[in-house]
Amino acid sequence: xxxxxxxxxxxxxxxxxxxxxxxxxxxxxxxxxxxxxxxxxxxxxxxxxxxxxxxxxxxxxxxxxxxxxxxxxxxxxxxxxxxxxxxxxxxxxxxxxxxxxxxxxxxxxxxxxxxxx
Numbered sequence: 001x002x003x004x005x006x007x008x009x010x011x012x013x014x015x016x017x018x019x020x021x022x023x024x025x026x027x028x029x030x031x032x033x034x035x036x037x038x039x040x041x042x043x044x045x046x047x048x049x050x051x052x053x054x055x056x057x058x059x060x061x062x063x064x065x066x067x068x069x070x071x072x073x074x075x076x077x078x079x080x081x082x083x084x085x086x087x088x089x090x091x092x093x094x095x096x097x098x099x100x101x102x103x104x105x106x107x108x109x110x111x112x113x114x115x116x117x
Contacts, residue, residue: 011076011077011079011080011083012080014076015073015076015077015080018069018072018073018076019073025062025065025066025069026062026063026065026066027062029058029061029062029065030058030059030062033054033055033058036051036055040055
Protein backbone atom coordinates (compact mmCIF):
# COMPACT_ATOMS: atom_id res chain seq x y z
CA UNK A 1 0.00 0.00 0.00
CA UNK A 2 1.55 3.34 -1.03
CA UNK A 3 2.20 5.99 1.60
CA UNK A 4 1.78 9.66 0.95
CA UNK A 5 3.61 12.29 2.95
CA UNK A 6 1.80 15.58 3.18
CA UNK A 7 3.40 18.63 4.72
CA UNK A 8 1.51 21.44 6.34
CA UNK A 9 1.84 23.64 3.23
CA UNK A 10 0.90 21.01 0.63
CA UNK A 11 -2.75 21.98 0.26
CA UNK A 12 -2.12 25.73 0.23
CA UNK A 13 0.57 25.23 -2.44
CA UNK A 14 -1.84 23.07 -4.46
CA UNK A 15 -4.55 25.73 -4.14
CA UNK A 16 -2.21 28.49 -5.27
CA UNK A 17 -0.97 26.51 -8.29
CA UNK A 18 -4.46 25.37 -9.28
CA UNK A 19 -5.79 28.92 -8.96
CA UNK A 20 -3.23 30.08 -11.50
CA UNK A 21 -4.22 27.25 -13.82
CA UNK A 22 -7.93 28.03 -13.47
CA UNK A 23 -7.33 31.51 -14.83
CA UNK A 24 -5.69 29.95 -17.88
CA UNK A 25 -8.37 27.29 -18.49
CA UNK A 26 -11.07 29.59 -19.88
CA UNK A 27 -8.61 31.41 -22.10
CA UNK A 28 -7.36 28.08 -23.48
CA UNK A 29 -10.89 27.10 -24.50
CA UNK A 30 -11.30 30.45 -26.25
CA UNK A 31 -7.90 30.04 -27.93
CA UNK A 32 -8.95 26.61 -29.18
CA UNK A 33 -12.05 28.04 -30.82
CA UNK A 34 -10.05 30.87 -32.38
CA UNK A 35 -7.32 28.52 -33.62
CA UNK A 36 -9.89 26.32 -35.37
CA UNK A 37 -11.51 29.20 -37.28
CA UNK A 38 -9.16 28.97 -40.31
CA UNK A 39 -10.26 25.38 -40.95
CA UNK A 40 -13.92 26.01 -40.18
CA UNK A 41 -14.89 25.96 -43.87
CA UNK A 42 -13.36 22.45 -44.20
CA UNK A 43 -15.89 20.96 -41.79
CA UNK A 44 -18.93 19.33 -43.37
CA UNK A 45 -22.09 17.70 -42.06
CA UNK A 46 -22.13 16.55 -38.44
CA UNK A 47 -18.54 17.74 -37.85
CA UNK A 48 -19.51 21.24 -38.94
CA UNK A 49 -22.60 21.20 -36.73
CA UNK A 50 -20.54 20.06 -33.73
CA UNK A 51 -17.95 22.78 -34.34
CA UNK A 52 -20.60 25.47 -34.75
CA UNK A 53 -22.23 24.30 -31.53
CA UNK A 54 -18.90 24.40 -29.70
CA UNK A 55 -18.10 27.84 -31.09
CA UNK A 56 -21.53 29.19 -30.17
CA UNK A 57 -21.07 28.04 -26.59
CA UNK A 58 -17.35 28.75 -26.17
CA UNK A 59 -17.87 31.41 -23.49
CA UNK A 60 -20.41 29.24 -21.69
CA UNK A 61 -18.04 26.25 -21.76
CA UNK A 62 -15.08 28.37 -20.60
CA UNK A 63 -17.11 29.93 -17.79
CA UNK A 64 -18.48 26.54 -16.73
CA UNK A 65 -15.00 25.03 -16.56
CA UNK A 66 -13.72 28.00 -14.57
CA UNK A 67 -16.67 27.77 -12.16
CA UNK A 68 -16.12 24.03 -11.67
CA UNK A 69 -12.45 24.56 -10.96
CA UNK A 70 -13.27 27.35 -8.50
CA UNK A 71 -15.56 24.90 -6.69
CA UNK A 72 -12.72 22.39 -6.50
CA UNK A 73 -10.46 25.13 -5.13
CA UNK A 74 -13.05 26.00 -2.49
CA UNK A 75 -13.11 22.34 -1.42
CA UNK A 76 -9.32 22.17 -1.24
CA UNK A 77 -9.31 25.41 0.74
CA UNK A 78 -11.72 23.85 3.23
CA UNK A 79 -9.50 20.79 3.52
CA UNK A 80 -6.48 23.02 4.06
CA UNK A 81 -8.27 24.84 6.90
CA UNK A 82 -9.33 21.57 8.51
CA UNK A 83 -5.82 20.17 8.20
CA UNK A 84 -4.26 23.29 9.73
CA UNK A 85 -6.77 23.22 12.58
CA UNK A 86 -5.98 19.54 13.20
CA UNK A 87 -2.25 20.23 13.29
CA UNK A 88 -2.78 23.10 15.76
CA UNK A 89 -4.99 20.93 17.99
CA UNK A 90 -2.44 18.11 17.90
CA UNK A 91 0.30 20.56 18.87
CA UNK A 92 -1.73 21.97 21.76
CA UNK A 93 -2.75 18.53 23.05
CA UNK A 94 0.80 17.21 22.85
CA UNK A 95 2.14 20.15 24.85
CA UNK A 96 -0.64 19.77 27.43
CA UNK A 97 0.14 16.07 27.84
CA UNK A 98 3.85 16.72 28.09
CA UNK A 99 3.25 19.36 30.75
CA UNK A 100 1.31 16.89 32.87
CA UNK A 101 3.76 13.98 32.39
CA UNK A 102 6.08 12.98 35.22
CA UNK A 103 9.39 12.57 33.44
CA UNK A 104 11.26 12.18 36.74
CA UNK A 105 9.44 8.90 37.37
CA UNK A 106 10.84 7.51 34.14
CA UNK A 107 14.47 8.01 35.15
CA UNK A 108 16.49 5.00 36.07
CA UNK A 109 18.69 6.70 38.63
CA UNK A 110 19.15 3.56 40.74
CA UNK A 111 20.90 1.67 37.96
CA UNK A 112 24.56 2.37 37.48
CA UNK A 113 26.59 1.79 34.36
CA UNK A 114 28.57 -1.05 36.10
CA UNK A 115 27.68 -4.69 35.88
CA UNK A 116 27.92 -7.08 38.78
CA UNK A 117 30.60 -9.78 38.67
